[in-house]
Amino acid sequence: MQKLAEICVRRPVFATMLILSLTVVGLFSYKSLGVDLFPKIDLPTITVTVVNPGASPQEVETEITDKVEGAVNTVSGIDELRSTSVEGVSQVFITFLLEKNPDVAAQEIRNKIELITNELPVTAEKPIVQKLDTDAAPVVRIAVSAPRSLREVTEIADKKIKQQIESINGVGDVQIIGGRTREIQVWVDPDKLRAFNVTVAQVADAVRAQNMELPGGRVDEGARELTVRTMGRIIEPSEFNNLVVGNRGTYAVKISDIGYAEDGAEEPRTEAKLNGLPAVTLTVSKQSGQNTVAVADAVKERLAEIAKTLPPGFKTEVVGDQSIFIKASIEAIQTHLIEGSILAAIVVFVFLWSFRSTIIAGLAIPTSLIATFGLMAAMGFTLNQITMLALTLMVGIxxxxxxVVLENIFRFIEEKGVHPFQAAIEGTKEIGLAVMATTLSLLAVFLPVGFMGGIVGRFMSSFGLTSSFAIAVSLLVSFTLTPMLAARLIKRSDDEKERAFEKHTEPADHGSKESRFYRPIDRTYTRLLTWSMNHRWVIVAACLLVIVSIIPLFMFVGKNFLPVDDQAQFEINVRAPEGSTLPATSTLAERIAVDLRKLPGVTDTLTTIGGGQQEQVNVASIYVKLTPIGERKDSQNQLMVRARSEVAVRRKAADERSASCCDFRRRFSQC
Known part of the structure; x- marks a missing residue:
């Protein structure tokens, strides 16, 4: 490295282009970096979902779940295997060891599932094998409401909002909760069915057979070829009444003879309420690896355009937005990063008392940090709390x-009277091994963090690698750019071109160590060092006391995997007794939501029931949105504690009412 420093001093263009190339790569890489709250973590967890409409939980377990578990249990590397069987849905969760490649694990599971597909019930749908992708999380929640029927609101939300949002780059999925899609319902009278000797299965088969379009082949018409199709699709709902379900002698039995057809809506299995009023909720999830902030901004921009085209009376409201907290967190860290860089430069100036020396040393901060963005882009990292924390800590390192290099060069010029050009070479050569040893010791601390195992290792790997690359670039800067600039910018104290400010603060017949600022520091440190050398056992005992105190202090300090942040939002999950109907769960959840809206700082509550693939009507989720942190007195954690007390009171009252009639137990869980 000493030879590199000499080359850079003699070849300033080489040193400039070397560092400038890293800086340019970092600048262009910065624009491509995603913005997220935490790093992307690939957990080797695979989910197998099989839907069998109408099957009971016992039937789902014996006919589907047990067979799926038996098939996937032979795959190597499984750490945990668990399953849930509810009405019509079987889900098997396979968690592998962290060393297992998620893609390989998913393919092995697919191969095993294909072997038992023929053994599943005929009515079961095709099994769905998915990887658990923690990065493809919901980013925006949109509530759509209007003074119309829920079916009309659902149709508008589906055709005019959902379809347009799904086309946005980065959007992975849009799920509708609380909607009721259109459905043609055929109501039959059991007495009339018995009178005509017609079964429900015959009615269903007749509707299915007489409401379809089939290809009819091709017809040649001279030089033209025409495609023939049988136009059997029913257009008007009233025409279903004319469908023939059977013949009794010469009489054709129609649906109108045994019942009637109705243009209605599907049976509600989900529900959503915004502040107690019915609404249709759209949950927008991003694609894995996409920029959360960019996706959320694009969705809100598209939603503003869609709102202008909606029918009168329709209202769309963004209830939950994950990008707000992410923006605030990243902006706060960026502010700290800039402030830290400025303060570090000020400290350098206070001790060196030279604008030129401060500029030379201060250039190491932006060049090292900006160049680090190149590695982050190459490694697939994002700008999140972990990587930004690493960059912030590296400001002072x-x-x-x-x-160190600049101070030694400055010492050669000031104390030995060496020409700046030669001082840059000799000073860097003298201190080179010490600088390398210091940098390598720092790399020995941070680099292993990037290769830690376990969940914590996956979470902190970006921290270790980002810090290590910034330190490595700072070493390169100190041996290239720093000596090159020092040889050309630092002047001797008696040089006529020295700044007037430095002439007034540093007398010509004294070095910088005799300045009015440094002299008191030097005298104080000398006294402390003399006293320490005369009382060695006191210093040793104090050091041992500090080392021993690490154990009790470590046990006293609180521990948590993630810091407790005020995101101005939280969520409550409620599970009603098994067998509860959708209206019963809705009533229970809404009572809790009413109590929550009375808390200070709560602006909105969004209650959703029956979300997800299982559509369990006894499971509700209450999303609570708070005012910004600067506009309320209580923190999010304090409001969550008060919300738990409200839920506990509601649970106690519900238990007392249920105990009087039956032995039910209500179980609540809050997150």
Whole structure:
């Protein structure tokens, strides 16, 4: 590295282009970096979902779940295997060891499932094998409401909002909760069915057979070829009444003879309420690896355009937006990063008392940090709390090497009277091994963090690698850019071109160590060092006391995997007794939501029931939105504690009412 420093001093263009190339790559990489709250973590967990409409939980378990578990249980590397069987849906969750490649695990599971597909019930749908993707999380929740029927609101939300949002780049899925889609319902009278000797199965087969379009082949008409199709699709709902379900002698039995057809809506299995009023909720999830902030901004921009085209009376409201907290967090860290860089440069100036020296040392901060963006882009990292924390901590570290090299060059010029050009070479050569040893010791601390195992290792790997690359670039800067600039910018104290400010603060017949600022520091440190050398056992005992105190202090300090942040939002999950109907769960959840809306700082509550593939009507989720942190007195954690007390009171009252009539137990869980 000493030879590299000499080359850079003699070849300033080489040094400039070397560092400039890294900086340019970092600048262009910064634009491509995604913005997220936490790093992307690939957990080797596979989900197998099989839907069998109408099957009971016992039937689902014996006919589907047990067979799926038996098939996938032979795959190597399984850490945990669990399953849930509810009405009509079987889900098997396979968690592998962290060393297992998720893609390989998913393919092995698919191969095993294909072997038992023929053994599943005929009415069961094709099994769906999916990887658990924690990065493809919901980013925006949109509530659509209007003074119309829920079916009309659902149709508008589906055709005019959902379809347009799905076309946005980065959007992975849009799920509708609380909607009721259109459905043609055929109501039959059991007495009339018996009178005509017609079964329900015959009615269903007749509707299915007489409401379809089939290809009819091709017809040649001279030089033209025409495609023939049988136009059997029913257009008007009233025409279903004329469908023939059977013949009794010469009489054709129609649906109108045994019942009637109705243009209605499907049976409600989900529900959504915004502040107690019915609404249709659209949950927008992003694709894996996409920029959360960019996707959320694009969705809100498209939603503003869609709102202008909606029928009168329709209202759309963004209830939940994950990008708000992410933006605030990243902006706060960026502010700290800039402030830290400025303060570090000020400290350098206070001790060196030279604008030129401060500029030389301060350049190590932006060059090292900006160049780090190139590695982050190459490794697939995002701008999140972990990587930004690493860059913020590196502000005070990346400048160390440049300060040590610059100070030694400054000493050669000031104390030995060496020409700046030669001082840059000799000073860097003298201190080179010490600087390398310091940098390598830092790399020995941070680099292993990037290769830790376990969940924590997956979470903190970006921190270790980002920090290590910034430190490595700072070492390169201190041996290239720093000596090159020092050889051309630092002047001797008696040089006529020295700044007037430095002439007034540093007398010509004294070095910088005799300045009015440094002299008191030097005298104080000398006294402390003399006293320490005369009382060695006191210093040793104090050091041992500090080391021993680490154990009790570590046990006293609280521990948590993630910090407790005020995101101005939280969610409550409620599980009603098994067998509860949708209206019963809705009533229970809405009572809790009413109590929550009375809390200070709560702006909205969004209650959703029956979401997900299982559509369990006894499971509700209450999303609570708070005012910004600067506009309320209580923190999010305090409001969550008060919400738990409200839920506990509601649970106690519900238990007392149920105990009087039956032995039910209500179980609540809050997150």
């Amino acid at each position: 990346v400048i160390d090497d440049a300060i």
